[in-house]
Amino acid sequence: MTGVNQQHRKTPLAFYIGLVCSSALYSQVSNALEQQNNDKNTEQQIEVMTVTAQKRVQNLMDVPVAIDSVSAKDLEETNSVLLGDIADYTPGFKFSKDGVAQATATMRGVSSSNISTGGDPSVAIFYDDVYLPRAAQSVLFADMQRIEILKGPQGTLFGKNAAAGVVSMVPNAPEQSDEAFVKGTLGDYGLKRFEGMANTALSDEFAIRVNAMSNQRDSYLDNVYQDYRGEELGNANHQAARAAALWTPTQSTKVQLSYDYDDMDQGYSPAIGLSPYAYSMNPLDRTIENDVIDGHERRDMDAWTLKINHEFNSDWSGKLISSKRQWQVSGRDDADGTADKTRYLDTINFEDSDIFYNELQINYSHDKLNYVGGITYSKENVHQTTTLDITADTIARLTSDNLNQMLGGALMQAGVPAEALGQMGLPIDHIWKPADWASVLSILAMVDPSVAGLLQQLGAEPFSPELAAAISATGDLTYQLIGGGLGIAEIFGPSYAGKMWSEDIINNGVFNSYGIYSDVDYQYNDQWGFTAGLRYSRDEKDFSWDIRERSFGASLPSLTEFLFPLVTNLKASKDWSKLTGRAVVRFQPDADQLWFLSYSTGYKSGGYDSLDPTSAANPYAPEEVKNIELGYKAELWQSVRVQTSIYNMDLTNRQRSVSSKRPGDGVAVPLIINGDQDIRGMELIVDWQATSALKLGVVTEYRKTESSWEQFYNGDGDLVTDTEKDSSADAYTLTADWTPDWAFGDGQWKVHVDYVYEENTRADDPDMLAIAKQIPAYFADSKNLNARISWQSNSDHWEVAVFGKNLTDNEMTGGIGGFAAAVLGTPITSLNPPRTAGVEVKYQF
Template identity: 70%
Template sequence: MSTTAKSKSAAPTKSKHPLFQTISHQTTSHPLTFKAQPLALCITLLLAGYNNPLLAQDKTETAAKDQAIETITVTAQKRVQNVMDVPVAIDSISATDLKETSSVLLGDIADYTPGFKFSKDAVVQASATMRGISSSNISTGGDPSVAIFFDDFYLPRAAQSVMFSDMQRIEILKGPQGTLFGKNAAAGVVNMIPNAPSQEDEAFLKATVSNYALRRYEAMANTALSDEFALRLNLMSNQRDSFLNNVYPDYQGEELGNTDHQAARLAALWQPSSATKVQLSYDWDDVNQGYAPSIGVSPFAYSTNPLDRTIENDVIDGHERRDMSALSLKITHDFNDDWSGKLISSKRQWEVSGRDDSDGTADKTRYLDTINFEDSDIFYNELQINYQKERFSYVGGVTYSTENVYQKTSLNIMADTVARLTTANLNGMLIGALQGAGLPDEMIAQMGLPADHLWNPQDWASILSVMAMVDPSVGDLLQMLGAAPFSPELVGAIAATGDLTYQAIGAGLGINEIFGPSNAGKLWAEDIINSGKFTSYGVYSDVDYQFNDQWGFTAGLRYSRDDKDFSWEIKERSFGAAMPGLTDFLFPVMPRLDAGHSWSKLTGRAVTRYHLDEDSMLYLSYSTGYKSGGYDSLDPRSAFTPFAPEEVGNLELGYKADLWGKVRLQLVGFQMDLTNRQRSVNSKEPGAGVAVPVVINGDQDINGVEMILDYQATDTLKLGLVTEYRSTESKWQQFYNAEGNLVTDVEKSSTADSYTASADWTPAQQWLAGDIKLHMDYVYEENTRADDPDLLEVAKTIPAYFADSKSLNARVSWTSADQQWELALWGKNLTDSETTGGIGGWAADVLGTPITSLNPPRTYGAEVRYQF
């Protein structure tokens, strides 16, 4: 996303403490081996530009040009600064950018910010990725690698995906930002800054409609009740039908893949004096929609081609819900012209529930769904002190937060599914015995093995007949039925006696999972219950000194400590409680297990910058970041071996310049070294019933180059380019993949590049007494999935899985001369480019039912906005 701004003087200007603005910074905490290639490339480009005689043109001539790019201020270093004076890689997305791209969630703006990704498929289990570093799985015992803040307050995992209602801007800081942000900012920070109440009376109404029955409504009202009090209220409702068609006739639940998201915010500002401001705000967010649909790509699904956008999902009550609210207090005070302070405190609480289809079929013998329920809250506090005088500034503070979490993860399968899995186990036992006796595979096949499902009388007859060959008691049972092994009479006797033969064999062999077809349609459910209390502390100091008009230096340190208490409990449920031993099939019943651990780290940064002139700057920084260790909510063994903290070291060389009054350039080369990177993989260990997400550790070296280029070509045309190239070398610990195979090929190398090109044209001529604006952008991202260490074989049969992501988007708007009315037409993914999400799932191997997802198709719509 372009970050248009005109550079200020090299020396920092003195300003009082910013009210209600957010933050961002950069960190890293691991010694790093210097690798010259990316940095050498960056240095070459920088020096080539600096030595260009065109850069030495008369500044007065440049200033005279009326196409100068506007100034953008950010609070990335907890100081109000020009974005071009901040020695950090920043993408600043303005309110105009959000409007032009029809973005309302972080997943939307990720399309326009190379190096940053945010999942779109689920709201309550969304995760962020920065420079290729993503968060681990859904476990409440872990933390994200990208810290997300809203109005200065930290958002935990299930609270991160909030709608953009009445936003001032969003700052995306790439690379570790541990010094000023601390908590889980190992890979970067997203800083969402809503508009604060003001003394101006203003309001607007906005409506958006599009194909797939999108209905989006937004309203804002701001009023000054007196010279001291102001109120600001905004509301948003976002609803849309699904992009896919579920043809299962008996489905009951929310439409899978639809959107139904509401949000509101009320903020009150009290200014008892010119030096003091107090803001109290209440945020409410409600999600009540269908879960992101699982698109089956197995022979048992409706179609093996996900691009058909047709599914047959039989999940019971598929849904995604979140009820979230937050009450926040912010107090800022200017003690004098040099000293200011800020105190913030917030209590945010939420309940989430999600139930999704994990098999992507309507086959009851392959049914598997998961339910994730969470009831959590966080109490977040920060006290900050600012000092600024002439060439020196200081930011310091303390943070304290407590988070209480409760999570229940349920795996639900039909008795029909258990019978299928039992059939597979019996096949393995019997075929192994026959092969051990020297029988060829052809003869074994003639005996009816492998059987498909033991509730099929023919299949059960084959199994019993083979058993009778080695077990006299089974032969006696067949005699009681009056049938010989492998005879048609045996099939009829099984069909006529219902559960009798199953009960007899199950009891005789001591295999509780052998039960009869009268249990068809019953749910077998097992719960893993987690609870935890997490306490985090942080103390930080950051100084900035401008030695002269050219040289400046920034340095900071932060001490972080995380204390985690966590527990696991696995209970019997459903019909398994009446049939002892059944619940051992997925997870063994386990009484409450408690664990506790503490992690601490000292992180910091050192940055030197050199202003080539008043419009260009070079900087070199080294920063460290840290994410605490934690526990895997689905793996009680982590109570004894919690996963290790994630540590990051980042060396970065950057160049920022306003050139010729028309061009803004931000160029960054970086080398990131990650130790104990926490990564989630679907794993099916020997003897496990299904694959479940587990966390593994690994080390990574990531080298890359990022560029943001804005060009005011004419008075009416602005062009932009944001791009990234990244090379990654990884070494992971061994693990079992979703197919149950031990992955030992854990050393991987990959490269990735992406870019977003944009154009904004505002013709000088008016049309219908108003102004026209055309915005277009093209988003490209290279596909690197072929390098995944746990790539499933089925993925190789789906070309779209390896397709690069390409999206052409456009918006044309008309604004009345008095700025009251705005009408717009827009389209996203106009070329209808089709790519899939990841392929896998909990039952991919054991039930043969891998699943995937799809990106949104071509969408288009219209919007109208009225400004009071």
């Protein structure tokens, strides 16, 4: 909670977990091969993993696609409840952990802007076969069966063209059985997570399944600002529920109607200030002083989904999917990371949107031939209001900076030496400081007789101590006279202190999307097979902008267009279409190995930048992807599963969000630009059932990216023309699962340990800010050691677990930036979660 010392929250439980796991696993790993050789009668066969990535149930190892499948047990072992939690265990996939409603999915280094409602994500995310737009993507994993992650373009298999990849979340469906469970999780930092599920068969034809989850946690940082009145910044308060009914009128027909609900009401991700005006220049203090007014992140979302599956005969089947999802999102965050009213800037994003998604799919499977085809249609109505708020105090500071440039430049051109400027009081800090304003008036009096006359009326000489006293005594008078005389409306007096200046950008859009796809798979003989697919996509977008301002009142009607040029009902309309596809050749030298070579293309429609009205005339171009990939999958010695691939992705018109301050803009804002990228990488997953009791795994990736971006104005207002950039990154995750034969306790024990490493490549960033070298942990690699010890009763009714995450308390900051970084000198960053621990108790009926 805000202002509470965090030391008492930490627990030594995490250390005990690490000690037990490290000593026990070291002994077990060292004896793994010896036990495997001695225990001849025990088969260490690795489990079979099934997926539906190609719209039919298949062994994961038979699918010629780079795909990861995260099971319900995997989610439990890693304590994962959101997409951001599983990203560490899936090579090539990342999902932002800060901010749920504006989260960003990244596949093989390709991501999308998370703030503009006028565009589409590069990574398509599906929940129960239904496409989720940008602000609806992050949902709680309540009663999830598995999550499938497919890398590369996948438009011929899914109902929305995915330029970079697909994430498919598969919740459990109702079954003809009676089962239920309740589960509670408690941990430090106020973690309280409760989950329940019940499934029952009402008859031979009807079954229902309901589940619910509540996830709450306090913030990992303390906000010491005494007058803060919003939600606790950085906490979690997220609930989800789902009810599904299954009707099976015949053996060939299944009808499922489901309703899911998602509610979030929590504090926004905290902005950790990195300026002299923030609480500290050291993010590792985990203490902030943020004065944002009503900081929050809220989302109220629900959806109805109808799915009809029908088998016409043993070869042909069909599926109809129809869903209506609606949501309201509101978020307000601190953009300056300080409690300095003269550097106050916050942003508010409100969205009220809905999508009507429909898909009709046909499947054929017989002997050597498999076919899937379908048509899709969706209509999305979007409304977004983005507000930038700054105080009058901040405007006066920006005005002070402008006066420094104007007066200082004029004096230097007149031959005044730089040391003399200091003697005159330049640069000033803030015009509302009487001494600073006295310096400005004194300099103006040197060249403007009217200002010199004003000083005489005040009874003060230029640069005299009496002038500052006279300014204090006359309040706003001198500011009004000078502001009016110079025609600078931004010069106004201190009586406006604390008042808020706001500009609203209001966007409305209607997006219609159409698609038709076909994918044919043919097994030529026992070893060779071929897959080919095509998709035609068409996207129609109508979009509009209204930019309005809410000023201090009628007393300053001339103060307009401070942040953005005012716009009234600006409308734009455009459509894009594209034919994409894939071709795959596979070779199986035996039943346990698969080689595949694929070429696929993907497309994401163009769009409009919700914060940039000039995109009405120049919408950003469609994002197009060409991907060639060589993959290998094998199950060796019945105990080792290997999946690896090397790929080359060529992106044209990649859509990227940058912080930009163009000429005439008051502050830097997100702007979407286009560029070209060439991404080459390698991914590897190895699972080894070392013994009947021990399973080991490694996940790793390496990626190199060459980029060429169009020129743009950066956050400092400088035109960036040197946009050729190279970068590389590698990461790996090590896992171990051990089921020891411990005699105590009437049940089975299991120990899970994983170590997640990601290289920090910020030192190679050509745009690195100078302040970065002063920030502790900014260049630190990400190193997370996590563990879980569980006990399950022999009756399978009870399960108890203790877990710890980031056991070594590794600390690493996020990137440096923010809207106010360049203009107000207040960059911000974020910080990864500290060491945490908790306990779980589950009862299965």
